[in-house]
Amino acid sequence: MTMKLKIEGAGDIERALGQLARGTAKGVGRRAMKKALKPVADMAEATSPFTVKVTSKLAKSQYRSAAGDRGRSKVVLYVGPVRPDGSVLPHGHLYEFGTAPRFHRKSGKSVGAMPARPFMRPAWDANRAQVLATLKRELWTEIEKTMERARRKAARAGS
Template sequence: MTIRVHVEGLRDLDRALGRLKEATAKGVLRRVAVKALKPFDKAWRQKAPHLTGNLEESGGVGTKLTRRQAQMNRRRDDRAFVEVYAGPNDPAAIPEEFGWENGRAQPFVRPAWDETKHEALEIVKRELGPEITRTAARAARRAARGGGR
């Protein structure tokens, strides 16, 4: 499941990101997104059915998908500038979340997201400006030294 979030009122931060190199801007957004998704990651693990321990040990927060997830994601035409993923990657999560023929649903991912989505947005709002400032200062120091990566 893909959840898109549209945020308004961050125009100045968007302009500041635009002044950075594309790869640098992507790094800024990834770092902030990973930090913002940590509370969600903790919440779904606490809510996951604790049968064997495999489910809550799977997944996490990051920019990589499993091979199967990547194949499914490749079909999308609306790829974002930066994508960060969070949640379980154990295939057993799907029937646990939505139920199956012989078993009832035990939702844990959606309730965790519903509880933490506002906190995630607040983290983005709080962390994005300072992260851009730190990164721009680092880039300026690097440029002043005449070096760069």
């Protein structure tokens, strides 16, 4: 399940990020997004048997559908189930959406159906407004921290 969040009308944030180097601005965005998406991951993890993390990793099978997400100036993070080592868990969608009755091809033996047990969508719906508010706040905090670090670095270089 892919959900995109686009902030419009945040011109001050865009201008402040535009004053930073692209790599620095992407780091600012990444740190702010991780903090903003943490409540979604925590709620999803509490309602599922999986470990749920905010990550930039995808399974190999997901790369093609996420091709439009990549770009030089884009910061993309995903919230989803992962294995304990942090690698992607490929069957989380089966738990989220359920399955129809399944049968073995050769023997015809029924292996059952799995009912849908949504955990990501309810977590997103419950935290959507909070994510946006937190993202705006954290972006400003990260921009200010970055500007302060740059000022200190310039002061050290000047003395």
